[in-house]
Structure formats: structure tokens, C-alpha cells
Amino acid sequence: MSLPVYRGLTWDHPRGYRALEAAGREVAPGQGLTIGWDRHSLEGFEAAPIADLADRYDLIVLDHPHVGEAVAQDCLQPMESLFDAYWLAGLEGAAIGRSLASYHYGGSHWALPLDAATQVMAYAPDRIETPPATWDAVIALAVHQPVALSLAGPHAILSFQSIVAALGGAGPVEGFVDRQAGRAAYAIMAALTGATSRAFLHANPIALLEAMAAGEPIDLVPLVYGYVNYAAGGRVGFADAPRGPAGIGSILGGTGIAVSKRCEVTPALRAHLLWLMGEETQRIFIPAQEGQPSLRAAWTDPAVDARWGGFYSGTRATLEAASLRPRHDGAIAFQTEASARLRAGLVEGEAADPVLDAIEAAFRRHHRKGTEL
The missing domain is CATH 3.40.190.10 (Periplasmic binding protein-like II)
Incomplete structure (x- = not known):
């Protein structure tokens, strides 16, 4: 049979x-x-x-x-x-x-x-002996070493959410994020959208880790989905996501x-x-x-x-602390639209509020008020 x-x-x-x-x-x-x-x-x-x-x-x-x-x-x-x-x-x-x-x-x-x-920190172990533990330390390191944000596809808005969580900002309820934490998270991302982030603007997490493992000029990605495959043989180092005033922030x-x-x-x-x-x-x-x-x-x-x-x-500590993404019907369309708008705002050097306004408007369009997130 x-x-x-x-x-x-x-x-x-x-x-x-x-x-x-x-x-x-x-x-x-x-x-x-x-x-x-x-x-x-x-x-x-x-x-x-x-x-x-x-x-x-x-x-x-x-x-x-x-x-x-x-x-x-x-x-x-x-x-x-x-x-x-x-x-x-x-x-x-x-x-x-x-x-x-x-x-x-x-x-x-x-x-x-x-x-x-979940989103963790990835670094080149031959160029960074001790990875930075906080967002302030990440920004300081980026002054003299190549640091890239993960911004391709949905990852710009996911990185944004992780930083908001580390800053203690409220997660989505009726709106997507409280404005004070949103501005602060946007400022951190803007400070890190330099030459390296722009060079790898369209690299998904796999491509970022492949580049780091191959020795390309990218010393640190402060938030990227962890892939155990690249840790073998010490090709890429992985550490907990950077901390903010509220501790580790990461999106599962x-x-x-x-x-x-x-x-x-x-x-x-x-x-x-x-x-x-x-x-x-x-x-x-x-x-x-x-x-x-x-x-x-x-x-x-x-x-x-x-x-x-x-x-x-x-x-492991980052995974244990990680937050959930919105899961409502329309969440995928929202994260696609919001990530594209955030990425464009960062690359073009826009002020925070017009970008955050657009993200909030997208959230309202794609999430029916009162439905489960």
C-alpha cells in the first residue's frame, strides 16, 4: 500500500x-x-x-x-x-x-x-573584540567603524520597533507608537544611516550576514535576525541586541x-x-x-x-525578551508600506514627524480599530 x-x-x-x-x-x-x-x-x-x-x-x-x-x-x-x-x-x-x-x-x-x-547584534569578530552593549555605544562606534542598519524589505520598520522597545515606548494599541519614543528611535536610525547602511540598503538579513562572513567592509549590524549558520568557525559574532533605558529591545x-x-x-x-x-x-x-x-x-x-x-x-537573553509584531489581517501590508516610507525618510534625511505621521496613517488604514493585534 x-x-x-x-x-x-x-x-x-x-x-x-x-x-x-x-x-x-x-x-x-x-x-x-x-x-x-x-x-x-x-x-x-x-x-x-x-x-x-x-x-x-x-x-x-x-x-x-x-x-x-x-x-x-x-x-x-x-x-x-x-x-x-x-x-x-x-x-x-x-x-x-x-x-x-x-x-x-x-x-x-x-x-x-x-x-x-529574533533581532540580535552581529559583528565581525576580527575587527570588534567587545561588541557595544547600548545604543549610545553603537552610535559612538559608528563614528570610526562601518556600521549598517538592516533596512531592506520589512526590516526597517522592524528595527524601528526594536529600538522603540529598548527606549521604553509603548507598543501598538490604537496607534502604532507613542510620538516621543518614535522620534528618539528615528534619531538613532538617522545617526546610523551613513555610507555603510546606504551601501547595503537593499541587503536582506541573509545578504548582510553573508557579506560580513566574506570579510566585506561591514563591522557591525546592531539589529539583524540571527542565523546560527554564520556563527560556525567564528565567521560572524553574535551578541544580545543593544540596550536602551528599558533594556533589550527586539522583535521576534x-x-x-x-x-x-x-x-x-x-x-x-x-x-x-x-x-x-x-x-x-x-x-x-x-x-x-x-x-x-x-x-x-x-x-x-x-x-x-x-x-x-x-x-x-x-x-538567548534577547530571544527571551523579544516582543511580538502586529498580527492582524493587514499586518503584512502595513509593515511593507511603513518600512518603505521609513527607509525613504532615512535615506533622504527627512525630519521625523512627517515620516511618523505617514506610518501612523498606514497603521490606521491597515488595522481595523478594535481588532486584535
Whole structure:
């Protein structure tokens, strides 16, 4: 009898596909199923309409800003319909930071936290011995060493949100951000939008880290989504995000594995998903495949940390402190528009208030008042 066949979609980076493809080859057949994984670009992962993907795939690796859109389109199956509530409660405690909580929206969880990441500091260890710990220190370092902001795609507004959090500014409620903290965050970003930031203006996080690992003239990126892959062999150093008066500010990333409405969930598929989230898989199998696990047991394992150049211990505090992005239906469109406006304002040297006014207007257009964020 032939095994049930499932199609999955993940993103085209070793962190995104190697563990899943290896599990599909080496583990799934023994569990009684076949899983094939397709890949799309980081930009597709960040912005592709989730309903379109759910029409074509059984399993989708996604980021938490997509969940409000997915709920509005009714295209995913809630995890509560597939797994025991007791197991999900245990996973909430086992997952690092808000990795599972980020996929809870409208009363249900819409994905399992396969991978954990947040914006951290990346630096060239051969040119920076001790990375700066505060935003003031980052600005001081940028006077004499090349420092780049991560500004491509949605990352300008995500960096802005992280700085606002470090400054103690309020997160989105009815408006996007309080004006005082917004001005201060914009001033920090404006001070860092120098020649290096402009040279790498359209480089996504992968491209920034690739450039640093290759020895290009970029000594520090104060906020960039961490990729354990570049820590091996000391190619890139990673440290906690810069602190402000309110402490570490960072906006959660990572990925979850979601199940589309079209998917016929068999006991074999449930077993495979449970295996992916198991402690041994997360602590041993996924790191061995260049993955970045979501369970705290892996992030606190000394052997895992040593193998990957201290990446986990160096950034764990940031991940534990990270904030969530807006997840309402319209969040993806908002972050795209707001990031483009912020990036243009920084490059053109605009004053803060017109840029912040435009961001607030975009937030009001893309978020229906009173709906969950």
C-alpha cells in the first residue's frame, strides 16, 4: 500500500530547509508517510499571501505576522483540533520566549514553533573584540567603524520597533507608537544611516550576514535576525541586541509549521509533527542539520552552544525578551508600506514627524480599530 503523500513549503536557506528535507528522507517513511518540501525566497516567506500558499500546500512554514491574515481567510487548521490541550500547554513552557505564543490568535494556535529567532547584534569578530552593549555605544562606534542598519524589505520598520522597545515606548494599541519614543528611535536610525547602511540598503538579513562572513567592509549590524549558520568557525559574532533605558529591545522572528485546510491529517502526520517538536529532535537532529531550534532545552544545551560558536548563549537573553509584531489581517501590508516610507525618510534625511505621521496613517488604514493585534 502506498504511503500518504504531503507537500510542504519552506524558505530557501539551509536554516529553513535542511532539517525538514532530512526528516522527510530519513524519518517520515518509517512513520508511514511521504513529505516533499518545496522552497521559496526569504522575500516570499515574508510577504506571500498565505491563502494562495494554503491552496497548494499541506504544510507551510510561516512567520507569526501572517496569522491574522490566515484566520481572516480561514485557510489553516488550528493546532487545538490536531493536538491535545495538555501537550500544547507543555509546549508553551518548553518553547523559548514567546515562540509558541506568537502563533496564538483569535483563541487558537495556528502553527507549531519549529524555529526560534529574533533581532540580535552581529559583528565581525576580527575587527570588534567587545561588541557595544547600548545604543549610545553603537552610535559612538559608528563614528570610526562601518556600521549598517538592516533596512531592506520589512526590516526597517522592524528595527524601528526594536529600538522603540529598548527606549521604553509603548507598543501598538490604537496607534502604532507613542510620538516621543518614535522620534528618539528615528534619531538613532538617522545617526546610523551613513555610507555603510546606504551601501547595503537593499541587503536582506541573509545578504548582510553573508557579506560580513566574506570579510566585506561591514563591522557591525546592531539589529539583524540571527542565523546560527554564520556563527560556525567564528565567521560572524553574535551578541544580545543593544540596550536602551528599558533594556533589550527586539522583535521576534522565527518560523512555525502550519497545516492548511486542504490537508488530510493522518495519525502518521501527527506523529511526524510531534517528532519535529520533540526535545531530542530539537536538541540533536535539528542543530545537526543547520537548523535553529525553538525549545529552550536546545538553547541552553552547552554542547549545542559550543558547536555553534556560542551563538545560543550569546543571544538567548534577547530571544527571551523579544516582543511580538502586529498580527492582524493587514499586518503584512502595513509593515511593507511603513518600512518603505521609513527607509525613504532615512535615506533622504527627512525630519521625523512627517515620516511618523505617514506610518501612523498606514497603521490606521491597515488595522481595523478594535481588532486584535
